[in-house]
Each structure stands twice: as C-alpha cells, then as structure tokens.
Amino acid sequence: MTVYSYSAKTIQGEEISLEKFSGKVLLIVNTASKCGFTPQYKELQQLYDEYYERGFEVLGFPxxxxxxxEPGTEEDIAEFCEMNYGVTFPMFAKVDVNGENAHPLFKYLKKEAKGVLSSETIKWNFTKFLVDRNGKVVKRFASNVSPMKIxxxxxxxxxxN
Known part of the structure; x- marks a missing residue:
C-alpha cells in the first residue's frame, strides 16, 4: 500500500486517484479556516511555489x-484560501481524519506515521504528513511545526531526483 492506493474528492467535487501525484514528494495536511494555525496556509503556499517545479505538491484536506x-462549504473554503492566502495547491473536499468515518487515506497516514507516544490519533488541525516519491509516508509533523521548518x-x- 502507498498513498497512491487512495482516491479523494477535490474541493470542486471531482473524485481523483492520488496516483495522479505519483513520483512527486507530497505534504498532506489537514486544514481549517478558523484555527490559530490557519496562517500556516501562507507558508504551505510558499513551499509549494518554491518546490513545485522540482516535483513537490501540497495537498490540503479541510x-x-x-x-x-472549518464550518464552511467547500465553496466557502476554496474562496477563503484563495482570497486570504493565495492558495493554488490542490485542495480537497472536507474530510474526517479521526473516528470511524475517517477518510481511508488518513487512516493509512496515521498508521504509517504515528504521533506522540505512538498515538495514531490526529490531535489538531495542520498535522502534516511528508510522503516520498514512491508514495511512502516518511514523517509526521505536529500542528505547531511551521511548514518552513520542514x-x-x-x-x-x-x-x-
């Protein structure tokens, strides 16, 4: 199994396979528009802009x-991200990351890269998972880790490369 085994709905409502990102380094992040960590969108976009040409993608999952x-609709979220942070990296439809309704991708990510004290639970918004070019989860970063520190x-x- 790799992240490419999963598919997800884009924020525009299109179901896509993550196979689309095969061969790229990915930073997969659970996001929110009304969080103390929301300004991290700016740094995520900076990373995306800096490394995209070298095969890097940020994937945002509200x-x-x-x-x-993250109370808004997908349309509200997309507009907020674009207007406030100039987000151009791929954003996906709202998902659950914990619990029995957690998106299968996040179940996989949490199993592959456990958090503090080997917990699989995601503790808060803006938890980040770094994935290599082969679709394997390399590392997990807590909410309070600035994207620039990655x-x-x-x-x-x-x-x-």
Missing amino acids: CNQFGGQ KEDIEKLLGA
Whole structure:
C-alpha cells in the first residue's frame, strides 16, 4: 500500500486517484479556516511555489473535527484560501481524519506515521504528513511545526531526483 492506493474528492467535487501525484514528494495536511494555525496556509503556499517545479505538491484536506474550525462549504473554503492566502495547491473536499468515518487515506497516514507516544490519533488541525516519491509516508509533523521548518526534509526527498 502507498498513498497512491487512495482516491479523494477535490474541493470542486471531482473524485481523483492520488496516483495522479505519483513520483512527486507530497505534504498532506489537514486544514481549517478558523484555527490559530490557519496562517500556516501562507507558508504551505510558499513551499509549494518554491518546490513545485522540482516535483513537490501540497495537498490540503479541510477538516471540521477540531473545535468546529472549518464550518464552511467547500465553496466557502476554496474562496477563503484563495482570497486570504493565495492558495493554488490542490485542495480537497472536507474530510474526517479521526473516528470511524475517517477518510481511508488518513487512516493509512496515521498508521504509517504515528504521533506522540505512538498515538495514531490526529490531535489538531495542520498535522502534516511528508510522503516520498514512491508514495511512502516518511514523517509526521505536529500542528505547531511551521511548514518552513520542514524545508530540509523536503529538500532531502527532492534531492533524490
């Protein structure tokens, strides 16, 4: 199994296979528009802009499971991200990341890269999963880790070009 084994609905409502991102380094993030970490969208976009040409993608998955901080519709979320942070990286439809209704991709990510004390549970918005060019989960980063602090890890994976 790899992340390419999964599909997800884009924020525009189109079901796509993550196979579309095969051969790329991915940063998969559960996002929210009304969170203290929401300004991380800016750094995520900066990383995307800086590394896209080298085969890097950020995949944003809005989630309303933490304090109801993503209450809007997909249209609201897309507009918010574009207007406030100039987001151009792929955004997906709202998903659950924990519980029995968790999206299968997030069940896989959590199993492959456990959090603190080997917990599979995602604790909050903006948990980040770094995936190599072969679709394997390499590392998990907590919400409070600035996307810019992940640059070195991204560059190592991109360097294997």
